[in-house]
Amino acid sequence: MQKIHLLLKITLIGWLLGPAINAQAEDASSADPAAQKYVKPQPQVSRINALKASLEGVQLEHQIQVLDAEGGPFLSLYKKSQTRSTQGCAILLHSDNEHPDWPEAIAPLRDKLTEYSWCTLSIEVPDVTKRGQAIKTPSTAPASESTEEKTVSLANQAIVFARIEAAIELAKADGVNEFALIGYRTGASYALAFSAQNKLAVQALALIDIQTPADTSSYQIAQLIRETPQPILDYYLSQPSRNQQFAQWRQQAGRQREKPQGQYIQKDAIPDRVTGQDSQALLVQRVRGFLKQNTKQISQRRPLPQVNKGLF
Structure with a gap:
């Protein structure tokens, strides 16, 4: 109780x-x-921090360069030429929601081009599509409309252009004066737009599987090729799910350039993929061959190793 x-x-x-x-x-x-x-959540910050930690883990932190443009810092990866002389520098732009060492295309180009007298500078591109949001299909416009007279402005365009210029200035300070711009997917749209507006800044342009960012007209992006005099490699995947009209517009614009300083080459990557060979190695081979034929590079032959006969 x-x-x-x-x-x-x-x-x-x-x-x-x-x-x-x-x-x-x-x-x-x-x-x-x-x-x-x-x-x-800050997915891009987390992604970049993870990349830095990964490079530091394999003792490649010396490649990390933090540059400043448009009032803010950004990550770039600078890898110098592995030959005796540097003949040029390739500026690489990754796709949306990726990073400057993305394995599909950026990493092999960033790494392998240095074996052929190129330095490489891969720069961080701000995200456009936020994670968790629906990916919008880029708008298209028929050729009969007057959209070709409009100026294309991509999301974060001023920031990306300023970062490209900062990367070029870094390489110039290291004695480099020949530049190529290489963009992958949405990064290729930024590379094309920059080349169209800055015709003397780079000597060659490579578009790898070009895609348009959300809310951007594919037709308008294609028309920028008409305004780009540099030699252009358009290496793309002609998959049935992709917009084949976009590829046709680019090819047509390539034929309409008034004062080209080099060829417009559109190359379908699908035949390379079905050979059973390493697609990344073929990508590097295509880009390297294009740059060798369309820039002022001297001989790309690797020097034979010197042998000390006294050791034998």
């Missing part, structure tokens, strides 16, 4: 003090801003 009375007293005390305790807890949480602060 005493235990029952004791249990009843404890229950009664808890019932009486409960509201006061809850009120104190609410006051404490409202007084602590950290308890109510919502941490907004």
Whole structure:
């Protein structure tokens, strides 16, 4: 019986003090801003930090260059030529929601071109499509419309252009004066737009599987080729799910250039893929051959190793 009375007293005390305790807890949480602060996800920051950690883990932190453009820092990966002399520098632009060492195309080009007298500078491109959002299909316009007279402005265009210019200045400070611009997917759209507006900045342009960012007209992007005099390699995947009209518009625009300083070459990557060979090695071979034929590079032959006969 005493235990029952004791249990009843404890229950009664808890019932009486409960509201006061809850009120104190609410006051404490409202007084602590950290308890109510919502941490907004930053996928690009996390992606770049993971890339830096990965490079540092394999002792490649010397390739990391943090540059500044449009009032903010950005990551670039600078790899110098592995030959005796540097004949030029390739500026690489990755696709949306990727990073400057993305394995599909950027990483093999960034790594292998340095074996052929090129330095490489791969720069961080701001995300356009936020993770968790639906990916919008780029708008198209028939050739009969007057959209070809409009100026194309891509999302984050000013930032990306400023970063390209900062990368070029870094390479120039290292004694490089010949430049090629290589873009992958949406990065290729930025590369094309930059080349169209800055005709003397780069000597060659390579578009790898070009795609248009969300809310951008594929037709308008294709028309930029008409304004780009540099030699252009358009290496793309002609998959049935892709917009074949976009490829046709680009090819047509390539024929309409008024004062070209080099060829417009459109190459379908699908035949390369079905040979059973390494598609990345073929990509490097295509880009390297294009650059060798369309820039002012001297001999690309690798020097034979010197042998000390006294050791034999």
